[in-house]
Amino acid sequence: MRKIVLLLSILVGFTLPVFAGYFDLALTLGTNVHMFEKDLDPSRMKLAWGASVGLTDDWELDVQVDTQLVPTFFGSSSISLVAQKALLGQRSTASPVAGVGINTLVGAGLMLSPYRSEGTMGISHLLLTLTPVTVGNPVTGKRERLFALTLAYNLSNQKFALLFDLVKYDFYAVGTYRDYR
Amino acid sequence: MRKVLVTVLLLVLCSSLSAQTLGYGVGFYGQNVEAEPERASSGAEVSLVYKPLLLPYLNPSMHVKTSVGTEMDGEWVAPYWEVGMTVDLVRIINHPFNFLAHNIIAYTPSVSVAYQYDPRRDLSLASVGFSPFKLSQKDFWYEFFSPFLTYDLSSGTLDSWGVNLVRYTFFFK
Numbered sequence: 001m002r003k004i005v006l007l008l009s010i011l012v013g014f015t016l017p018v019f020a021g022y023f024d025l026a027l028t029l030g031t032n033v034h035m036f037e038k039d040l041d042p043s044r045m046k047l048a049w050g051a052s053v054g055l056t057d058d059w060e061l062d063v064q065v066d067t068q069l070v071p072t073f074f075g076s077s078s079i080s081l082v083a084q085k086a087l088l089g090q091r092s093t094a095s096p097v098a099g100v101g102i103n104t105l106v107g108a109g110l111m112l113s114p115y116r117s118e119g120t121m122g123i124s125h126l127l128l129t130l131t132p133v134t135v136g137n138p139v140t141g142k143r144e145r146l147f148a149l150t151l152a153y154n155l156s157n158q159k160f161a162l163l164f165d166l167v168k169y170d171f172y173a174v175g176t177y178r179d180y181r
Numbered sequence: 182m183r184k185v186l187v188t189v190l191l192l193v194l195c196s197s198l199s200a201q202t203l204g205y206g207v208g209f210y211g212q213n214v215e216a217e218p219e220r221a222s223s224g225a226e227v228s229l230v231y232k233p234l235l236l237p238y239l240n241p242s243m244h245v246k247t248s249v250g251t252e253m254d255g256e257w258v259a260p261y262w263e264v265g266m267t268v269d270l271v272r273i274i275n276h277p278f279n280f281l282a283h284n285i286i287a288y289t290p291s292v293s294v295a296y297q298y299d300p301r302r303d304l305s306l307a308s309v310g311f312s313p314f315k316l317s318q319k320d321f322w323y324e325f326f327s328p329f330l331t332y333d334l335s336s337g338t339l340d341s342w343g344v345n346l347v348r349y350t351f352f353f354k
Contacts (some may be wrong), residue, residue, distance in 0.1 A: 005270070031209055031346045043251065044223035045211030045346060047326075069344055070211030071221035071253075072327075142283060166209055167347060171280060 018173075019072040023052035024092055024138035024175025030145070030168030032066040034078075037154065037161035040115040043068040045076065050080075054138055057090040057099070059083065062107075066163075080150075081165075082109030082129055088091050092136055096180040098139035105131040105145070116156035125161070139177050143170040186264065204230040206322070208348030210248055210258055214341045220301065222260050224250020230267075230322075230350055240269040240289070258301055261331075263308060265295020272317070282316060282323070289317040297331055306331040306340055322350040 032046040044107035050064040062082045068075035084107030111125040129150040136143035150163035183286040211223040225248065244324040269289040276288035289311050297306040310329035315322060327345040332338065 038253070038255070044213075044221050044251075044253070045209070045344065047346065058208055069346070070223055071213040073342075136283075140283070141280075169281070 003124065023094070023170055025145070026052040026170035026172040028052050028062070028168055028170050031166045032064075033164045033166075034066070034115075035164060037115060037152075037159070040117075040154075041068075041076070041078075041113075043070065043072075045070040048165055048168055054092055055083075056176055057092055057094065058086040060086075060091065060105075062109075064168075076114055078111050078113030078115065078124070080109060080111045080127060080149075082107045082127055084129065084131070085136075087106045092139055092175060094175070094180075096139070096177060098177075099137040101135065101137060101140075103134045103137070105129075105134060105148075111152060115134075115154070116175060118156065124156060125154050127152050127163075129163075131165075138172045138175040139180070141172050141176040141178075143172070144168070145170065194301045196284065202232045202352065204232065204350045204352035206230060206244075206324070208324070208345045210250065210343055210345050212248075212250075212341055212343030217341055219253045220260070221251070222250040222252045222258055224248060226324055226345065226348065228348075228350065230352070232352065236269075238270070240272065242267045242269075243354070244295070246295075249281035259270075260301060260307075261297045261299055261306075263295045263297045263314045265293055265297075266294040267291050267310075267312075269315070269317070278314065278316065281314075286323075289315050289322075291315050293329075304340070305334045308332075309336055310345075312345075320352045322348075322352075324348040324350075 028050045030048040032048040034041045034043055046066040046068050048066050053061045053151050055061055064080045065077055067077045084105040085103040092099045109127045110123055111127055113124040114121050116124045125178055127150050131145045131148040133146040134143055145168040150166040152161040152163055206228040208226040211227040214220040228244050228246040230242055230244045234240055243266055248261055249259055252258055269291045273288045278288055293310040295308040297308040306330055308331045312324045312327040314325040325347055329343050331341045333340045
């Protein structure tokens with residue numbers, strides 16, 4: 001089993017041009033709302049924060065922490081790990097030539113949270129996410145992600161919930177025009 | 182008194198002077214009512230802003246706001262109507278938040294005071310707000326993480342607190 005996982009990992013590593021120089025890193029700030037699961041998560045408003053890691057020219061890994069602000073200020077948090085693909089073109093070219101300025105992201109991942117029947121922290125949801133509009137790209141240094149909708153399947157009670165991120169800002173620290181001068 | 186205030190405000194807003202200085206805003210608010218946690222709500226806030234001046238210090242503006250959101254039980258409500266005044270404390274160009282925007286943008290942290298009416302409870306409130314991450318351009322205000330407190334005008338006690346996580350205001354010409 002371990003051998004298969006290792007082989008698959010190597011295959012994925014070679015298939016995706018992870019080592020071809022495509023890499024960028026951004027800090028993320030934004031908004032989040034967790035809907036249709038009020039019995040497990042009574043939050044009304046959440047702060048989204050985390051990081052976006054560029055894996056290839058059109059794949060990225062987003063780590064997003066959603067922290068409750070209302071009704072409990074800095075209450076419970078969840079952590080989402082999502083791999084996303086840009087659908088409308090290269091998000092970065094790893095050169096001074098910027099990637100596509102307006103894009104769409106689609107992805108999948110999982111959420112770690114206490115929003116489970118057991119109430120303990122653990123893998124709680126499988127996620128399918130769509131971000132219809134992103135404006136900006138790593139090379140220009142900033143990107144806005146708008147109206148992201150995520151379908152969340154709760155593994156503990158087999159029910160669906162919905163996550164909505166009105167806006168998220170990515171501030172790139174690595175992989176911007178400053179690195180390609 | 183309330184009618185006079187509204188009439189004066191409408192006259193000012195409708196005057197030709199406002200052609201260069203009127204804006205509308207949209208934001209994402211969350212509010213928690215201290216004594217009634219089931220009335221905690223979140224949703225969209227819309228506002229009209231009148232900004233007659235452009236001072237480097239203590240720049241005033243007036244606003245009218247309302248909000249639409251859902252409470253804890255999912256019921257749709259309009260938790261507050263508000264009329265008030267905002268003062269941009271300073272206007273700074275060289276500041277540490279330029280990385281937040283694509284262009285050079287002014288940093289204008291502001292404080293606001295307002296009369297707020299909660300139609301759900303027929304309650305008059307005084308609202309105090311602070312916008313520590315407010316960025317201003319000629320035609321836009323961008324505000325992030327702006328907390329506010331409201332006090333019951335009859336008892337003087339804290340009634341609710343909340344946050345406007347983002348608010349965008351566009352000044353049309």
